Amino acid sequence: MKQLLEAADKKGVAVGAFSVGNMEMVMGAVRAAEELNTPIILQIAEVRLKNSPLELMGPMMIAAAKNAKVDIAVHLDHGLKFETVKKALELGFTSVMFDGSLLPLEENIKQVHAVVAEAYKHGATVEAELGVVGGNEGEGKKHEILCTDPDDAVKFCEQTGVDALAVAIGNAHGNYPVSPELRFDVLEEINKRVNIPLVLHGGTGISDEQFRHAIKLGIRKVNIATASFDHLAKYAKDYCDGKEKANYFELSAAEVEGVYQNVKRHIKVFNFIND
Numbered sequence: 018m019k020q021l022l023e024a025a026d027k028k029g030v031a032v033g034a035f036s037v038g039n040m041e042m043v044m045g046a047v048r049a050a051e052e053l054n055t056p057i058i059l060q061i062a063e064v065r066l067k068n069s070p071l072e073l074m075g076p077m078m079i080a081a082a083k084n085a086k087v088d089i090a091v092h093l094d095h096g097l098k099f100e101t102v103k104k105a106l107e108l109g110f111t112s113v114m115f116d117g118s119l120l121p122l123e124e125n126i127k128q129v130h131a132v133v134a135e136a137y138k139h140g141a142t143v144e145a146e147l148g149v150v151g152g153n154e155g156e157g158k159k160h161e162i163l164c165t166d167p168d169d170a171v172k173f174c175e176q177t178g179v180d181a182l183a184v185a186i187g188n189a190h191g192n193y194p195v196s197p198e199l200r201f202d203v204l205e206e207i208n209k210r211v212n213i214p215l216v217l218h219g220g221t222g223i224s225d226e227q228f229r230h231a232i233k234l235g236i237r238k239v240n241i242a243t244a245s246f247d248h249l250a251k252y253a254k255d256y257c258d259g260k261e262k263a264n265y266f267e268l269s270a271a272e273v274e275g276v277y278q279n280v281k282r283h284i285k286v287f288n289f290i291n292d
Contacts, residue, residue: 018090018112018142019180021056022214022237031217031232031287034058034092035280036242038069041269042249043081045276051086053284058112058238060092063101071101075108082111090142094240102132112142114183118149122169129177144216144238147173148185167206174211181214181238182207186231188219199227201234208235216240221247225286232287241283248275 021032035046037059050057059078061069075091082089093105093113102113115132117125129145136143148165165184174182184207186200208215214237220228221243228239252275257263284290 018058018092018144018238021058021088021090022142022181024056025237026214028288029233030289031228031237031239032056032058032090033280033283033287034060034094034216034238034240035245035276035283036060036062036065036094036240037074037078037276038065038246039074039272040077041272042245042276043077045249045273045278046245046280047081047085047089048273048277049281049284050089053281053288053290054087055284055288055290056088056090057280057284058090058092060094060240062094062242063097064095066101071104071108075105075110079109092144094242095146096132099128099132099135103135106136106139106141110141112136112144112180114144114146116146118146118183118185122173126173126176129173129179133178142180144181144183145173145177145179146183146185146216146218164200164203165207167203167210170207170211174213179213181216182211183216183218186217188217188223199223199231201230204231204234204236214238220244220283228286229289232289239283239287241279244283245276245279248279251275252278 025032037043061074078091082091090111093110095116096102096113102115105113115129117128133143147170149163186204187198215235216238217231217236218240220239220241249272252271256268256271
């Protein structure tokens with residue numbers, strides 16, 4: 018992932034990081050990346066593992082990345098336990114995120130530093146979060162937004178050795194009840210003072226203009242999860258609603274198409290590709 022983010026930084030674009038939960042999501046995302054000849058990140062969050070076990074999803078994601086016609090990183094998103102992070106690294110994930118954002122700053126630094134040391138053994142990239150991204154990551158608990166403090170960001174990056182930093186600037190996981198008001202002033206200040214790639218979580222519901230403005234201010238990785246899950250569900254429902262008797266293989270193709278369309282649209286936005 019580090020290599021993809023460095024390449025994106027040179028171009029002034031961002032890499033799309035797309036959450037997946039089944040084979041169809043993997044296939045749809047890879048298809049879009051290959052069609053646009055653009056690298057992406059396939060990722061899965063720890064809270065999704067009860068529905069999509071890591072020991073099943075991990076090898077499939079890695080196989081898809083290895084066989085793709087474009088560069089694809091495989092990432093653990095929002096790792097909550099060191100054991101899960103270690104398991105992902107042992108499976109061959111090329112990057113991991115440890116989310117200690119709800120911990121006190123010093124404890125967050127301590128735990129992320131330990132993850133960085135473990136990831137170093139595997140040659141993997143580490144992302145961490147500072148501040149609190151609002152909404153929820155699928156566990157049903159809502160979190161209030163707490164914007165990242167630029168001073169804390171400097172200290173955090175220096176003391177953890179992390180490779181990428183997810184920032185909170187008014188963004189939130191899940192669907193936004195209203196259009197978010199992002200603190201671009203906070204993002205700009207962090208970008209001036211921190212020399213590693215910045216990450217924007219909670220991408221679903223952020224406008225194309227907001228995405229591109231954030232990218233111009235240093236965002237190099239954008240997470241998309243809810244939009245892909247929603248698109249898959251919509252395409253699957255539309256297919257079933259239109260059939261007296263649904264066919265599994267046609268349903269699978271509809272799910273792939275839903276994710277493909279969503280990922281393709283976001284890749285174009287993040288890479289400033291205009292039709």
